[in-house]
């Protein structure tokens with residue numbers, strides 16, 4: 251990985267790349283990667299200006315934890331209006347991740363809590379190393395989620411579970427988390443990045459238009475009514491399959507030049 255210089259990126263973030271795979275690291279380990287305003291603006295900046303040639307992004311945290319959530323010192327002096335604007339800034343940053351033009355893979359380890367879980371849930375693929383734990387301590391802190399958890403998390407793990415986590419402070423670990431929907435993959439400690447790179451390369455080898463449809467059409471269809479959804483699916487399907495890349499890939503399969511689907515069991 252070669253480090254990349256992105257003008258305006260704060261010291262709490264580090265960007266690097268290996269060809270089309272670009273990494274963004276939270277590197278404020280002394281504060282457990284808690285997200286202060288500068289870091290939040292940096293995340294927004296990074297995802298709004300992905301380096302040219304980016305095929306996939308890997309989001310990870312340096313140190314012992316992925317992210318301790320909101321830097322709690324940024325809320326102590328704010329009134330209601332500043333707080334609502336602050337939450338909207340979180341929403342913008344998380345939306346940049348969710349609506350990125352390329353897939354975003356989050357590698358989680360240690361504390362993935364509060365705003366850290368909110369950022370992770372905006373990514374498209376989550377890999378949890380076995381020491382990952384999830385919590386929403388907002389209730390104990392006297393605040394509420396503000397980075398999109400009310401919308402994104404119930405879709406991943408169910409509303410009842412989110413409410414229980416917030417009311418009782420219940421936490422979940424990585425192994426349970428992978429079966430409940432917090433992450434799609436489980437990795438041994440220290441091995442999440444290798445898996446992320448492997449998955450990012452696979453994803454990057456897909457047709458660009460297929461990836462775009464998966465990232466942008468699929469979630470919108472899932473949120474729309476069935477009739478609109480089927481219709482949009484047909485349009486997206488027709489656009490994707492008429493692309494030159496699709497034609498070349500279909501021909502390669504029919505001429506037995508493309509790999510078959512295999513399953514390791």
Ligand code: 1HE
Nearest residue numbers: 280281282284318319320321322340361364365387396397
């Ligand atoms: C922080 C933060 C933070 C650590 N804001 N400074 N998030 C939370 O409620 C989680 C709060 N943090 C913790 O529970 C623990 O720090 C951890 C379980 C994440 C890690 O524990 P540990 O023992 O490894 O570290 P530590 O000794 O607790 O913390 C090291 C330093 O990081 C310490 O500062 P220091 O100056 O004494 O060295 C901590 O104060 C600091 N630190 N977490 C500020 N979050 C969009 S709204 C989202 C709302 C939320 O995210 S609410 C959940 C907030």
